Amino acid sequence: MALQEQILPLGGIAPDRTGKYRTDHLLVAEMIPAGSRVLDVGCGDGDLLQLLESRGIDGRGIELSREGVNRCVAKGLAVVQGDADTDLVNYPDDAFDYVILSQTLQATRQPKVVLENLLRIGHRAIVSFPNFGYWKMRLQLLIGGHMPRTENLPATWYDTANIHFCTIKDFIELCDAIHVRMERAVALDLYGRPLRLRLPWWVWNLFGEQGVFLLSRK
Amino acid sequence: MTHLQSVSSPSIHSEDRAHEADHPTSPVAKFGPEQPLMLDCGIDFAPFQIAYQTYGELNADRSNAILICHALTLDQHVANVHPLTGKAGWWEIMVGPGRPLDTDSYFIICSNVIGGCMGSTGPASTNPATGKAWGLDFPLITIPDMVRAQAMLLDRLGIEALLCVIGGSMGGMQVLQWTAAYPERVFSALPVACSTRHSAQNIAFHELGRQAVMADPDWHHGRYFECSTHPHRGLAVARMAGHITYLSDAALHRKFGRRMQDRDLPTFSFDADFQVESYLRYQGSSFVERFDANSYLYLTRAMDYFDIAADHNGVLAEAFRGIKTRFCVVSFTSDWLFPTSESRALVHALNASSARVSFAEIETDRGHDAFLLDVPEFFDIARAFLQSAGKARGLG
Numbered sequence: 038m039a040l041q042e043q044i045l046p047l048g049g050i051a052p053d054r055t056g057k058y059r060t061d062h063l064l065v066a067e068m069i070p071a072g073s074r075v076l077d078v079g080c081g082d083g084d085l086l087q088l089l090e091s092r093g094i095d096g097r098g099i100e101l102s103r104e105g106v107n108r109c110v111a112k113g114l115a116v117v118q119g120d121a122d123t124d125l126v127n128y129p130d131d132a133f134d135y136v137i138l139s140q141t142l143q144a145t146r147q148p149k150v151v152l153e154n155l156l157r158i159g160h161r162a163i164v165s166f167p168n169f170g171y172w173k174m175r176l177q178l179l180i181g182g183h184m185p186r187t188e189n190l191p192a193t194w195y196d197t198a199n200i201h202f203c204t205i206k207d208f209i210e211l212c213d214a215i216h217v218r219m220e221r222a223v224a225l226d227l228y229g230r231p232l233r234l235r236l237p238w239w240v241w242n243l244f245g246e247q248g249v250f251l252l253s254r255k
Numbered sequence: 256m257t258h259l260q261s262v263s264s265p266s267i268h269s270e271d272r273a274h275e276a277d278h279p280t281s282p283v284a285k286f287g288p289e290q291p292l293m294l295d296c297g298i299d300f301a302p303f304q305i306a307y308q309t310y311g312e313l314n315a316d317r318s319n320a321i322l323i324c325h326a327l328t329l330d331q332h333v334a335n336v337h338p339l340t341g342k343a344g345w346w347e348i349m350v351g352p353g354r355p356l357d358t359d360s361y362f363i364i365c366s367n368v369i370g371g372c373m374g375s376t377g378p379a380s381t382n383p384a385t386g387k388a389w390g391l392d393f394p395l396i397t398i399p400d401m402v403r404a405q406a407m408l409l410d411r412l413g414i415e416a417l418l419c420v421i422g423g424s425m426g427g428m429q430v431l432q433w434t435a436a437y438p439e440r441v442f443s444a445l446p447v448a449c450s451t452r453h454s455a456q457n458i459a460f461h462e463l464g465r466q467a468v469m470a471d472p473d474w475h476h477g478r479y480f481e482c483s484t485h486p487h488r489g490l491a492v493a494r495m496a497g498h499i500t501y502l503s504d505a506a507l508h509r510k511f512g513r514r515m516q517d518r519d520l521p522t523f524s525f526d527a528d529f530q531v532e533s534y535l536r537y538q539g540s541s542f543v544e545r546f547d548a549n550s551y552l553y554l555t556r557a558m559d560y561f562d563i564a565a566d567h568n569g570v571l572a573e574a575f576r577g578i579k580t581r582f583c584v585v586s587f588t589s590d591w592l593f594p595t596s597e598s599r600a601l602v603h604a605l606n607a608s609s610a611r612v613s614f615a616e617i618e619t620d621r622g623h624d625a626f627l628l629d630v631p632e633f634f635d636i637a638r639a640f641l642q643s644a645g646k647a648r649g650l651g
Contacts, residue, residue: 074609095611103616110583110613111635113643117584117602117614127603 058088060229061249065137065163068221068251069094073134076159078121078151079141083109086116097133099124122146125154133159140247142166143199153215156254161220165249168224170204170242188227189246205241205248212252221251267339267544269485272372273388276547277381279306279367279374280338281331284411292369292404295397295560302383305408306374307331307366310350311358313414318648320414321356321641322405323365324422324429326627327554328494328546330373331365334358339545348629355638360645361418368429369404370396370554372547378477379547390549391477398425398561402432406440416440419644421637423447423626424593425554428561431601434582435563435574443581443644445637447626448590450597451571451604452562457592460500461555464493468548477549490548491539498538503589503622507531571604578605581647582612583640585633587625613640 058066062085069075071093077086080098082105089096098116100106109116121138122145136159138151143166145151155162167190168174177185184194192199203211205224212219224232224245232245241248284305286292291301308331313320323333323346330337334344334351350356356363367375370393378393385392409417420433420441427449434444453461468474471489475482499507511531515521518528527533567573582605586598595616605612617632619625626633 097611103618106613107615107617107632107636110615111639113639113646115581115611115613117606117612118616119614124603127606129607129609132606132609 059084060231061139061165061225061247062088064223064225064231064249065139065165066092066094068163069135074132075135075137076128076133077137077139078125078155079138079144080109080114080116081105083112083114083116085137085139086114087112090114121151125151125158128154128158130157131160135159135161135163137163139163139165140167143201143203145201148201148203149211149215152211152217152252156217156252160253162252163249164208164252165247166203166208167199167247168205168242168245169202170206171246172243173246175243187246205245206238208248208250209238212250216255218253218255219250220253223249225249269480269483271339272545272547273379273480275338275374276372276377276379276388277374281306281308281367281374283307283374284408286407290407292400292407294394294400296395298394300376300394303369303376303404304374304380305366305369305376305404307364307408308333308335310334310363311361313362314650317414318416318418319360319645319650320362320364320409320417321419321421322409322417322433323350323356323363324401324405324420324426324433325365325368326422326424326426327558328497328542328551329426330371331367332373333363333365337545340541345627348627349634349637355634355641356421357638360650361641364409364412364414366405366408368401368425368554370401370550370557372550375404377547378549378553379480388480390480393549393553395556396553397557398428398432399436399566401557402429402436405429405433406437409440416442418648418650419443419445419641421445421447422449424449424623425558427593428453428558431563432561434578434580435566438575438578438580441580442648443583443640445583445585445640446601447585447633448587448593448598448623450593451564451574451601453558453560454597457500458559460496460592461559463496464555465552467492467496468552471548474548477552479548485543486548487540487543490543490546490551491536493551494542494546495535495539498535500592501622501624503591503620505589505620506622509620510534571600572607575605575608575610578608578610580610581640581644582610583636584612584614585626585636586614586616587621587623587630588616588618589620590623590625592623 075096077098086096099119106118136155174185224241225247227246288301291299333346367373370377372379378389382389420430422430427446430446468489471486473484474486514530516530516533563574564571586595602614
């Protein structure tokens with residue numbers, strides 16, 4: 038399907054009056070109704086989980102780094118040490134209403150398998166990732182002739198954990214290939230603010246620094 | 256066995272130990288013939304008694320009670336001076352005002368397990384039918400039996416539900432048994448450095464310890480109290496072997512290396528030339544002073560028999576189906592007795608049961624015993640987990 042034909046509603050986010058939470062986290066939180074059961078895969082220090090719990094959402098987490106897990110548990114969050122690539126298979130079907138994969142897809146060994154598992158475990162999945170089609174990335178490769186580095190992705194190619202970069206366009210094609218429905222899609226700028234205009238996909242793919250997708254099974 | 260002579264001269268008299276077994280210095284709950292303990296081996300056991308300690312105050316709605324389950328060779332004296340050894344309580348670092356198990360906020364209970372030797376009925380207690388110690392006439396007990404006795408104690412204390420059950424090693428097994436047997440009585444559970452079943456390797460180590468006790472001529476088929484002896488040497492060897500499994504290669508190396516004990520050159524004898532030998536002998540000799548050899552046989556056996564999945568058609572997740580209890584599972588990287596893989600298997604089963612579970616593996620080179628030591632990361636996790644459980648249960 039031609040990307041330009043798809044028109045999806047933009048995410049509307051309530052303003053964060055406290056300034057405590059990241060904009061992309063607020064965007065994810067807006068997508069989830071209170072009372073839902075949520076698994077956050079790659080939950081880091083648990084900031085998103087804390088936000089979700091403050092909104093009456095029953096949140097659980099998986100985190101690869103031991104330090105991250107221990108900080109989460111010390112915050113009273115229900116987080117287990119685990120690997121998205123190997124441990125999602127241990128979760129039963131339909132165990133959660135939503136499964137979140139925030140800024141982690143590009144660090145998995147098998148993004149396709151992980152995505153399939155997300156939608157097996159959860160009725161819906163929310164996936165966000167850095168867009169390698171972002172104009173600054175393209176420019177660095179085209180003009181600079183080296184692997185791109187940005188404010189949000191400062192690691193060099195030889196010490197980055199990100200092994201499977203993709204563009205928004207690539208991701209949409211993967212969703213099509215594995216029969217995943219996109220219910221909502223939002224592109225965020227460098228500062229995590231949603232691009233407000235209803236624009237064709239190619240514009241998002243160029244100006245979106247990251248993409249956030251609400252997915253369900255077809 | 257001349258080289259083990261250093262472990263065979265106890266300073267605590269066996270009469271003191273025997274007296275503590277029947278008349279403990281801590282509070283005791285006595286259960287008469289009308290309230291037998293139904294043992295897994297098929298016996299309705301009565302009369303019996305459970306010795307326990309409490310710390311802190313029970314609140315008005317009885318919602319702040321925490322049960323500590325002790326490990327194999329420990330007892331109810333968590334945070335007070337031990338009546339036999341005169342040493343500080345075994346978990347004073349964890350339990351007290353301002354500590355993770357804060358006695359200003361929680362009511363802490365710990366009871367000596369059934370089969371133990373510090374005041375709860377066990378092989379060292381007097382059999383009312385004979386007027387002599389039970390010895391091997393005492394029935395075989397299991398981890399579920401220990402938990403059943405603890406539940407009867409809580410009934411006696413008027414505590415319906417626990418804010419948390421916490422314990423390491425054999426104590427962790429009891430925690431898991433609590434959640435499997437009485438899920439509605441356990442709001443949260445903190446099993447540490449444990450497993451849902453005892454591994455073949457661990458059973459093997461226990462068998463080594465038991466055989467050491469039984470090979471000691473002073474054991475007299477468990478009737479040593481009639482001969483006024485105690486199998487000190489056998490029990491000390493059992494303790495030495497056990498103690499090695501509680502540590503790690505890295506911890507032993509850091510602590511002792513190949514350093515010599517009070518000498519510069521080897522003596523070319525079987526004397527304790529190395530510091531590590533001297534340390535092990537000390538561990539053995541101090542243990543036999545306070546612990547009953549038969550009790551050691553019974554409690555190690557109880558651990559060997561433990562296998563939660565076996566009681567649920569071999570499917571571990573079945574044991575926790577629909578459970579509402581909040582779990583926090585903790586393991587230590589250098590624990591090879593109850594390795595992280597065992598905790599991970601438990602976590603997978605809890606996930607499959609949709610339980611609310613946290614799991615933290617803590618990096619330390621101190622081996623299985625890390626749960627008893629000063630490991631700040633573990634304290635932070637325990638403190639935060641209890642606070643969040645307390646909040647969810649409506650404690651201030």
